[in-house]
Structures are given as C-alpha cells and as structure tokens.
Amino acid sequence: MFQADLTITGDIITIQMSGELDASSAPNFHKILQQAATRSPKQLILAMSNLVYIASAGVRGLVFARQKMGDDVEVVVEGANESVADTIRMTGMEHAITIRETFSA
Amino acid sequence: MTLDRIDAYPTHRIAGFPVRHGNPLLPGATFMHGGVNFTVCSENATSISLTLFKRGENAPYAEIPIPETFRTGHVWAITVYDLETLEDLEYGFRADGPGENCNPDRILSDPYAKLVAGREVWGEEPDWSQPYQHRSRLMFHDFDWGDDVSPRTPREELIIYETHVRGFTQHPSSGVTAPGTYAGLREKIPYLKSLGINAIELMPIFEFDEFENSKINQSTGERLYNFWGYSTISFYAPKAGYAASGKYGMAGDELKALVRECHSQGIEVILDVVFNHTAEGNHDGPTISFKGLDNDVWYMMTPEGYYYNFSGTGNTMNCNHPVVRGFVLDCLRYWVTEYHIDGFRFDLAAILSRDVDGTPLPNPPLLQELAYDPLLRGCVLIAEAWDAAGLYEVGSFPNYHRWSEWNGRYRDGVRQFVKGDTGKVGEMATRYVGSPDLYAERATAASINFITAHDGFTLYDLVAYNEKHNEANGEDNRDGGNDNASWNCGIEGETDDPEINDLRRRQIKNFLTLLLTSQGIPMILAGDERARTQWGNNNGYCHDSELSWVDWTPNKLTNELVRLTGNLTRFRAAHPAVRTPEHLTGREVIPGLPEISWHGVNAYAPDWSEGSRLMAVMRCAPLDDGVDCVYVVANAHWEPHNVELPMLPDGTLWRIAVDTGATDDSFPPGEEPILGDQHTLKVGGRSTVVLCTRIAQ
Numbered sequence: 001m002f003q004a005d006l007t008i009t010g011d012i013i014t015i016q017m018s019g020e021l022d023a024s025s026a027p028n029f030h031k032i033l034q035q036a037a038t039r040s041p042k043q044l045i046l047a048m049s050n051l052v053y054i055a056s057a058g059v060r061g062l063v064f065a066r067q068k069m070g071d072d073v074e075v076v077v078e079g080a081n082e083s084v085a086d087t088i089r090m091t092g093m094e095h096a097i098t099i100r101e102t103f104s105a
Numbered sequence: 106m107t108l109d110r111i112d113a114y115p116t117h118r119i120a121g122f123p124v125r126h127g128n129p130l131l132p133g134a135t136f137m138h139g140g141v142n143f144t145v146c147s148e149n150a151t152s153i154s155l156t157l158f159k160r161g162e163n164a165p166y167a168e169i170p171i172p173e174t175f176r177t178g179h180v181w182a183i184t185v186y187d188l189e190t191l192e193d194l195e196y197g198f199r200a201d202g203p204g205e206n207c208n209p210d211r212i213l214s215d216p217y218a219k220l221v222a223g224r225e226v227w228g229e230e231p232d233w234s235q236p237y238q239h240r241s242r243l244m245f246h247d248f249d250w251g252d253d254v255s256p257r258t259p260r261e262e263l264i265i266y267e268t269h270v271r272g273f274t275q276h277p278s279s280g281v282t283a284p285g286t287y288a289g290l291r292e293k294i295p296y297l298k299s300l301g302i303n304a305i306e307l308m309p310i311f312e313f314d315e316f317e318n319s320k321i322n323q324s325t326g327e328r329l330y331n332f333w334g335y336s337t338i339s340f341y342a343p344k345a346g347y348a349a350s351g352k353y354g355m356a357g358d359e360l361k362a363l364v365r366e367c368h369s370q371g372i373e374v375i376l377d378v379v380f381n382h383t384a385e386g387n388h389d390g391p392t393i394s395f396k397g398l399d400n401d402v403w404y405m406m407t408p409e410g411y412y413y414n415f416s417g418t419g420n421t422m423n424c425n426h427p428v429v430r431g432f433v434l435d436c437l438r439y440w441v442t443e444y445h446i447d448g449f450r451f452d453l454a455a456i457l458s459r460d461v462d463g464t465p466l467p468n469p470p471l472l473q474e475l476a477y478d479p480l481l482r483g484c485v486l487i488a489e490a491w492d493a494a495g496l497y498e499v500g501s502f503p504n505y506h507r508w509s510e511w512n513g514r515y516r517d518g519v520r521q522f523v524k525g526d527t528g529k530v531g532e533m534a535t536r537y538v539g540s541p542d543l544y545a546e547r548a549t550a551a552s553i554n555f556i557t558a559h560d561g562f563t564l565y566d567l568v569a570y571n572e573k574h575n576e577a578n579g580e581d582n583r584d585g586g587n588d589n590a591s592w593n594c595g596i597e598g599e600t601d602d603p604e605i606n607d608l609r610r611r612q613i614k615n616f617l618t619l620l621l622t623s624q625g626i627p628m629i630l631a632g633d634e635r636a637r638t639q640w641g642n643n644n645g646y647c648h649d650s651e652l653s654w655v656d657w658t659p660n661k662l663t664n665e666l667v668r669l670t671g672n673l674t675r676f677r678a679a680h681p682a683v684r685t686p687e688h689l690t691g692r693e694v695i696p697g698l699p700e701i702s703w704h705g706v707n708a709y710a711p712d713w714s715e716g717s718r719l720m721a722v723m724r725c726a727p728l729d730d731g732v733d734c735v736y737v738v739a740n741a742h743w744e745p746h747n748v749e750l751p752m753l754p755d756g757t758l759w760r761i762a763v764d765t766g767a768t769d770d771s772f773p774p775g776e777e778p779i780l781g782d783q784h785t786l787k788v789g790g791r792s793t794v795v796l797c798t799r800i801a802q
Contacts, residue, residue, distance in 0.1 A: 023159075023160070023189075023192055023193040026190065026192065027190075055192075055193070055353075056192050056193065056352070056354040056355070057190060057192035057193060059353045059355060060245060060354070060355075063245070063247050064247075067247060086282070086283070086349065086350075087349070087350045087355065090287075090348075090349045091288075091355045091358035091359045091362055092248070092249075092358060092359070092361060092362025092363075092365060093249075093358075093362075095249075095251075096249060
C-alpha cells in the first residue's frame with residue numbers, strides 16, 4: 001500500500017513516502033507531484049526511508065518530478081535505498097536530483 | 106484560452122478500449138495526446154491485432170484487432186486511449202495471413218520497439234515457458250541532454266577505441282560500481298581521456314539475446330553465451346542487459362548519460378551495427394518479428410525458397426529492398442537524434458551493397474542514401490567492406506566520398522612487416538601513408554587502420570601465439586581464422602624466458618607506434634594497451650569470462666604500454682605531419698623539403714628490395730609559424746642498423762619521441778630530448794624510432 005503525505009514548511013515541500021511505489025501507485029504519486037508543483041516551492045524533498053519498494057514506474061516518477069518542478073527548484077531524494085540511489089546516478093539524473101542518505105535535521 | 110485538440114478523441118471502441126484510426130506515418134509505438142499510436146507494416150498479413158501485456162505476465166490482458174478500415178496500403182495503425190501504467194506496458198502484434206510464417210499463434214515484437222523486455226539482467230536465465238520472449242516496450246523521451254553537442258572531431262584526428270560494454274568493466278579489477286554496464290563504462294571515461302583516444306566504438310548494443318545458441322562447454326563446464334552480440338533482436342532498442350538500470354526500463358537513459366558524458370570529454374561514440382542479418386536465423390531459427398510480418402521482404406531468399414546466407418549466420422537481410430532500406434535509414438536517424446550517436450561501423454557491410462537477389466551492385470541505393478542523408482551528415486560511416494560469402498570490397502566499397510573502411514590490408518601488411526617477413530617494405534610503406542593505392546580519390550580518413558579488432562588475436566596474443574587455441578569455444582578448434590600473420594617470438598604461449606618476453610614487449614610497442622603514426626584513422630582494440638590476452642583464442646565471441654574481459658590489474662608491462670599509448674596519442678595530436686587530411690605527394694613544403702620522403706640506411710635511399718626489412722620516412726607539414734617534421738624508422742630486422750638521418754636546415758635539431766628498443770621508450774610532447782648524434786641513428790633490432798622537430802620560419 002503506497003502512501004504519500006505532503007507537508008509544506010515555508011517554501012519547502014516534503015513528500016513523505018511509504019509502502020510500495022509501483023505501476024499501480026505511480027499515478028497517485030504523479031498527482032501529488034503536480035499538486036506540489038502548483039505551490040512553486042524552492043525545494044522539494046522526497047522522503048523515501050519508509051518506502052519498501054520502488055518499481056520502474058516509480059523511478060520514472062522522479063524524472064517526472066524533476067521536469068514538473070522547473071529548473072530553479074532543488075529536488076532532493078532523502079533516505080532512498082541503495083538501488084534507487086544507484087539508479088539515479090547511473091541514468092545521469094545525479095546532476096538534476098540531490099541525493100541525501102538520511103533525513104535533514 | 107486553449108483549444109482542445111479534436112484529433113485527440115477516440116472514435117471507436119474495440120475490446121473495451123477507446124481507439125481511433127492511428128497515424129500510419131509514425132512507425133512503432135508513439136505517445137500521443139491521451140493515448141499511444143501503434144503502427145505496423147505487413148504486406149502479407151490479412152489481419153493484425155495488437156496484444157497488450159502487463160509487465161512480465163504470460164497472458165495478455167488485451168487483444169485489440171486492428172480494423173481493416175485502419176489500414177492504409179500495407180500499414181496498420183491504431184491509437185489506443187486510456188492505457189494505464191505505460192511504464193509497465195508490454196506489447197506485440199499477432200499477424201494472420203497466408204503461408205506458414207504468418208501465424209497468429211505467435212506474438213511478434215515490434216520492429217520499431219524502443220525498448221525490449223525479457224533480458225534486462227545479463228545472464229539471468231529467462232523463463233523459457235514464456236510464449237513471448239522479447240517483449241516490446243515504450244520508451245520515454247524525457248532525458249535531459251543539457252547543452253550536449255557532438256565533438257565533431259575532424260576525421261583525420263580521430264583515434265578510435267573499440268570496446269565491448271560488458272567486457273570493458275566486468276572484470277573484478279575494474280573497480281567500478283556497476284561492472285559490465287553503460288554506467289560502468291561511464292566511470293572509465295577519465296581513463297579513456299588519459300589514454301588520449303577521442304572516439305569509442307561499441308560492439309553491438311542493439312538488443313540481442315546472450316542466450317542465443319548458449320550451451321555448456323562439456324570439457325570445461327563453462328556456460329557459453331552470445332557474448333559479442335552480433336545477432337540483433339531489435340534494432341531500435343539498446344541492450345537492456347548492459348544497463349544497471351535495465352530492470353527499471355531505463356537502459357535508454359543510462360546509455361544517454363554515457364553518451365552525454367563522453368561528449369563533454371570530447372569523446373565521440375560510434376556504434377557497431379549489424380544490418381547484414383538478424384537473430385531469426387534460417388528455417389530452423391525462431392520467429393521473433395520480421396519473419397512473421399513479411400519474411401520475403403526482410404530476407405534474401407533463393408528462387409527455391411531458402412535463405413541466402415551471405416552473412417554466415419543463417420539469413421541475410423534484404424538491405425536494398427525499398428522497405429528495408431527505409432527501415433535502416435529510419436533506424437540510424439533515430440540513433441543520431443535520440444541518442445546523439447556520432448557514427449556507425451557496419452558489420453559485414455559488403456552485404457549492404459548486394460541486390461535483392463544477392464548480386465553486388467555498383468551503385469547500391471542504401472549506401473548512397475546513407476551517404477547523403479542530411480541527418481547522418483555529421484556521422485562517420487565505416488564499412489567492414491567484406492562479407493562471409495567472399496565479396497571483398499576493401500578499396501572498392503561504393504563510398505560516395507563519404508564512407509570509410511576497415512582496412513584489412515593495413516592489418517595484414519603491418520603484421521607481416523613487423524614479424525619480419527621478407528618483401529614487405531613496399532607494402533608496409535603504402536599502408537603506412539594511408540593506402541593511397543586504395544583510396545587515392547578519397548581523404549586519408551577513408552582508411553581505418555587497425556592491427557587487431559575484436560575478431561582475431563589480441564595484440565599480446567599476436568606476438569605470443571603462432572596458432573589459434575580456440576578449444577574453449579567447444580568446436581574442436583575449427584572456428585576462428587587460420588591466417589593470422591602472427592609470430593610467437595620463439596615459444597607458443599606464456600613463458601618465463603626473459604628474452605622472449607622482452608621481444609614480445611618490443612613488438613607490441615612497434616605495432617602501437619606504427620599504428621598511431623600512420624596516415625588514416627587508427628583504431629585500437631580495448632585492452633591492447635594493457636597487453637590483454639585471450640590465451641591464444643582468436644574468436645572469443647562466446648566467452649563471458651576473464652578470457653574476454655579487460656583485466657585492470659596493473660603490472661610493469663601494462664604500465665609501460667599505457668604510458669606509451671598515451672604518449673603516442675598525444676604525439677599524434679601534436680604533429681599534423683602524421684595526420685594530414687589529404688594524401689601526401691612529393692610537393693615541397695619549403696624549398697628543398699618535400700612533404701614526404703623515403704629513406705633507408707642511407708638518407709633518401711629507400712631499399713624496397715625483397716631482402717629489406719627497414720622502412721624510413723620523413724613527413725613534413727606546414728604550421729602557422731614553421732614546419733612540423735616527423736621522421737620514423739621501423740627496423741623489422743633482428744639486427745640493429747645505423748641509419749643516416751636526412752639533413753635539416755641549420756639550427757634545427759631532431760628530438761627523440763619514441764624508441765621502442767630503449768628503456769625510456771617515449772616522451773610526452775614538449776619533453777622530447779635532443780638526439781645526441783644528429784647525423785647517424787642507431788636503430789635496435791626489431792625496433793621503431795620516431796624523431797620530430799619544428800623548423801622555425
């Protein structure tokens with residue numbers, strides 16, 4: 001069961017993700033990203049430490065997130081498992097998405 | 106106010122899906138507003154249905170018959186709306202029609218599939234019960250290229266490095282985080298940069314099946330694969346098993362990230378493409394795609410109905426059939442525009458010059474179209490100008506002043522000269538200056554000079570083996586070429602004999618030096634600069650093992666060779682005299698100094714006789730502020746020789762850039778020491794010396 005909770009702190013939007021992000025849940029993820037984009041944040045944090053599984057549709061969602069946000073918004077992936085972090089690096093997205101191992105304070 | 110598009114609405118409902126007549130001008134699967142356009146061409150089919158799968162599932166979740174009214178000519182096109190989870194959609198076609206090939210029980214891959222599922226993790230045993238093995242997928246075109254542009258290196262300045270994506274970094278010593286992948290290769294770009302090469306040529310990366318003809322070698326227990334990949338399943342799809350992210354359907358992104366990074370470092374990316382045959386084989390081969398759509402269009406057939414086999418692999422693609430020509434051109438345009446590829450090397454390209462009945466054509470339409478196509482105009486086009494049925498077109502390949510060729514005669518001539526065969530000085534000299542006998546009407550870049558390639562001995566094995574040793578291939582040593590012009594320097598294979606090892610080291614250095622100072626485009630086989638061995642195997646196509654991987658473990662020899670290679674590539678970059686775009690003639694650069702002059706033991710007295718084994722040449726090219734002069738003497742004789750050097754204008758001194766017989770074999774450009782004796786040079790036995798100077802003006 002995928003869940004995504006959006007919180008707004010000033011101009012930072014955090015999406016807390018949990019469960020399994022797969023093909024069936026990806027459309028929900030996309031909707032939340034679109035919702036976030038309308039708020040024009042300066043930073044979008046995708047908090048993934050409770051995400052147990054991410055499928056190809058989910059990784060593709062990160063590209064979607066990057067492109068929805070516009071160039072001047074920093075997209076941060078936090079607490080992603082190694083496989084997701086590796087995929088971001090290997091597909092050349094590491095220039096566009098910041099990867100942090102743990103939650104920021 | 107934004108107007109809604111009126112063409113974005115379904116007009117029919119089939120099998121529960123809203124659909125409309127598709128756009129037949131868009132081959133394959135294309136994202137449309139609210140849907141996906143599927144187009145497939147078949148002359149034979151009387152009906153075609155689109156089959157949709159959820160990722161990896163055996164049974165389709167939808168079958169959408171394409172109505173006859175959605176057919177234009179032989180092209181069937183349908184746009185399907187409301188498809189969910191496009192990332193996980195797999196699709197294929199069923200074609201029904203006359204003849205045994207058009208069998209609706211089979212699901213056919215889309216010839217234009219942008220991604221193929223089924224082999225996403227290299228070597229992972231496929232589910233053989235799966236009725237549809239190579240499953241077409243959609244690809245998203247949202248990669249961020251930034252300001253990427255092709256380096257567009259002048260052709261005569263190219264230095265090509267031929268490599269295999271997996272073999273390059275799969276060895277445990279590679280030290281990369283994703284061994285054997287596009288991402289792993291990307292991690293090695295700093296190494297490639299330090300080596301001084303400016304183009305990588307990737308052995309086939311179109312989707313292929315490593316399990317094709319896979320078997321266990323009974324004597325060794327090793328599983329043998331289709332490692333090289335010269336057997337295409339899908340021409341538009343990158344090999345997913347070469348991507349660490351292949352299981353996420355992101356092989357395309359990972360390859361693009363590699364290309365982008367190469368370009369940022371001034372390295373071009375050339376693909377080795379195989380259009381001479383496909384993985385569908387002959388009558389005994391599988392039906393994957395083309396056979397089931399239009400067997401007689403895609404393949405050359407004998408009048409008796411058998412497959413012509415000019416490729417030596419079962420079938421021959423019908424490249425000059427108008428439909429196939431269009432497909433090949435579309436495909437290359439796609440790789441140039443979607444993946445920013447800089448050039449192509451065509452495997453067994455002589456087949457591309459054959460007519461539909463196999464007859465060689467003087468003016469093959471396909472080769473002409475590729476030569477003049479505006480989207481391919483910036484690409485280097487390289488022909489392997491022969492095929493497996495004896496058509497040998499080195500020097501005569503229909504080229505339109507555009508195509509370059511793998512110069513097989515360069516390979517043979519240089520090998521014979523360096524190993525010390527008699528009567529080879531003239532041949533060596535001709536090959537060394539760009540083979541003007543073959544390419545007089547073309548630029549020197551027509552000649553791709555190589556001594557070794559994936560096919561045949563590695564450079565180390567060329568000097569360590571007289572005979573091929575292909576037992577590990579499981580074919581009783583019958584496969585692989587027998588005519589290698591190799592010499593083991595005294596003992597077959599590995600030895601502790603220091604004299605033999607020293608000679609081998611020198612011979613490798615001689616080859617590298619001659620290759621990288623020849624007129625034309627040099628190509629280095631990956632790993633040759635690290636003395637990679639295949640233990641005498643000259644046909645490593647089936648080995649996914651240390652036999653075919655590059656070993657990154659450093660030792661004294663690899664350090665020496667890597668350093669020499671780097672010095673030679675930088676020498677080449679610094680000296681226009683060795684890479685002139687035009688063929689050299691005897692014209693004078695400055696009064697009394699021709700752009701090329703031949704020498705021997707005595708200056709200006711070359712010895713072309715049968716017993717001679719020494720070639721010496723001076724080349725000069727004008728610079729903005731002077732003249733660049735390079736003198737090279739290659740002594741393939743086992744005895745040393747004292748050679749008289751050509752005179753230079755007063756005040757100009759020769760500097761020594763390379764001496765393969767010396768302990769300090771080479772110097773970086775700008776650091777070459779002045780030669781002690783400016784009149785007579787002692788050249789060691791089986792050694793090559795390169796001198797350079799700049800005549801100020």
